[in-house]
Amino acid sequence: MQLDTAVEAPGTSTEAEGVSAGKAEDLALAQACAKGDSAVFETLYREHGTRMKSIAFNHLGSRADAEDAVQETFAKVHRSASTYNGTSSFSTWLHRILINTCYDMLRRRQVRPQESDLEAVLGAPEEGTRTSDDVLKISLRAMLDKLAPPRRSVFLLYEVEGMSHREIAAALGIQENYSKWLLFMAKQDLRKLWTNAH
Amino acid sequence: MDERALNDRMERAARSLREEWESPDLLARIHASVAAGGTADETATLPPFREEDDAEFRGARVLEFRRRVFRVLSAAAAVAFLVGLGALAAVLMGRTKQPATYDRWVLQEAALQEVEKSEKAYVESIERLETLVEPGLRAAHSPVAMNYREKLLLLDQAIAECEAEIRSNRRNTYVRKQLLSMYSEKQRTLQQLVQENLDVQ
Numbered sequence: 001m002q003l004d005t006a007v008e009a010p011g012t013s014t015e016a017e018g019v020s021a022g023k024a025e026d027l028a029l030a031q032a033c034a035k036g037d038s039a040v041f042e043t044l045y046r047e048h049g050t051r052m053k054s055i056a057f058n059h060l061g062s063r064a065d066a067e068d069a070v071q072e073t074f075a076k077v078h079r080s081a082s083t084y085n086g087t088s089s090f091s092t093w094l095h096r097i098l099i100n101t102c103y104d105m106l107r108r109r110q111v112r113p114q115e116s117d118l119e120a121v122l123g124a125p126e127e128g129t130r131t132s133d134d135v136l137k138i139s140l141r142a143m144l145d146k147l148a149p150p151r152r153s154v155f156l157l158y159e160v161e162g163m164s165h166r167e168i169a170a171a172l173g174i175q176e177n178y179s180k181w182l183l184f185m186a187k188q189d190l191r192k193l194w195t196n197a198h
Numbered sequence: 199m200d201e202r203a204l205n206d207r208m209e210r211a212a213r214s215l216r217e218e219w220e221s222p223d224l225l226a227r228i229h230a231s232v233a234a235g236g237t238a239d240e241t242a243t244l245p246p247f248r249e250e251d252d253a254e255f256r257g258a259r260v261l262e263f264r265r266r267v268f269r270v271l272s273a274a275a276a277v278a279f280l281v282g283l284g285a286l287a288a289v290l291m292g293r294t295k296q297p298a299t300y301d302r303w304v305l306q307e308a309a310l311q312e313v314e315k316s317e318k319a320y321v322e323s324i325e326r327l328e329t330l331v332e333p334g335l336r337a338a339h340s341p342v343a344m345n346y347r348e349k350l351l352l353l354d355q356a357i358a359e360c361e362a363e364i365r366s367n368r369r370n371t372y373v374r375k376q377l378l379s380m381y382s383e384k385q386r387t388l389q390q391l392v393q394e395n396l397d398v399q
Contacts, residue, residue, distance in 0.1 A: 004213040019301050021336070022324060036232050036233065036235075038229055038232070041228055041229065041232055041339055042225060044304075045224075045225055045228060047222075047225070049225075053218075053219070053221065053224075054216050054217045058215060058216075058217070058218045063217070063219060064218075066219050067224050067227075070224065070228070071224065071227045071228050071231050072231070072233060074228040074231060075231035075232060075234070075236065076239055078232045078235070079229075079235070079236050079239060079242075080238065080239065080242050080243055083243065084243075088222075093243065096245070096246070097243055098206055099246050100241070100242055100243070100244065101242070101245050103246045103247075128311065133210070133211060136207055136208070136211040137211045137214055137215065140211045140212065140215065141215065148397060149246075149247065150246075150247045150252065153234035153246070153247075155212070156212075156215075159208075159209055159213065160212050160213065160215045160216050161216065164212075172245055172246060172247070173244070173245025173248075174245060174248070174249055175249060176233065176248075178249040178252075178255060181258065183257075183373075185254070187205060187208070190208055191201065191204055191208075192203070194204060194208075
């Protein structure tokens with residue numbers, strides 16, 4: 001199998017390559033994952049690892065948990081790759097498993113990290129040296145914890161990770177208009193929380 | 199802070215929430231997990247949440263559907279209202295035009311009556327002249343008298359034709375003008391005969 005081509009396909013395929021070619025490459029990639037090809041996992045990690053860690057961190061609130069989620073996601077990819085049918089792109093499928101894993105971990109844990117944990121992660125600048133943007137960043141994290149999980153997920157994927165509504169809808173298995181509505185409601189909730197806090 | 203400014207600040211802050219850090223041992227852990235294998239988890243690839251479970255979204259959709267229906271009905275009502283308004287305006291304009299038409303008709307009628315009055319005056323004048331001229335003219339046998347008789351006969355025929363035409367359409371201005379000019383000509387001819395009465399005989 002031509003690994004490089006197969007791994008690049010989900011993220012870099014152009015319109016000229018065609019949908020069917022992309023799908024075939026994604027299916028080949030899934031087959032390689034099912035076989036446990038370590039080179040494929042390494043390439044997937046290099047390609048998507050940074051964003052996956054960021055998504056997991058913003059859902060779970062700690063780097064250690066985020067790394068655990070990414071590790072668990074790749075293990076699930078290996079175990080479920082044989083069920084991949086190419087309906088969505090492989091990277092979309094990968095992100096769905098990651099977000100499911102984050103939700104599972106949250107359910108298991110039941111408790112979100114406190115703001116102090118997040119401040120520690122942010123580096124906790126000394127009092128008086130924080131800029132208004134730092135304050136807003138910390139406030140935003142705290143406010144995001146108060147949002148309903150679907151709203152928080154869509155806000156994080158759209159505003160933090162820069163994904164489009166189409167990509168979010170595919171990754172979460174929802175309609176595009178639902179994704180837009182969730183973002184709208186998330187922003188509305190955040191504005192209310194901000195207004196109440198100030 | 200207004201809504202837009204707050205949105206801008208939140209979006210800017212959100213972009214800064216993206217976290218990147220080095221995880222030197224994570225790839226090794228991934229390889230170990232993959233190598234450990236395990237059974238497939240069917241729930242792993244299911245959507246993490248469903249819109250059907252979101253009561254607020256369902257409510258919003260129902261509300262949006264109602265809003266759309268209301269918009270369509272409002273648009274239809276507006277169109278119907280405009281059509282009705284147009285029809286009403288057309289009717290009212292028709293009514294306002296009617297007095298103008300009526301006024302024009304009254305004016306025409308007044309002018310016509312003036313013409314008829316003038317014709318009547320001609321006819322009376324002609325009848326008076328004829329009573330003066332006719333006995334002498336009937337008795338005269340000179341060529342001049344015969345020419346006058348012939349001219350009057352022709353004028354009478356033409357006048358009769360015009361009068362017949364006017365009886366079918368009293369507003370025919372062209373025929374009325376012809377009639378007036380023939381009345382005038384007959385009056386002038388009879389006046390000449392009155393003046394030349396002796397000579398004709």
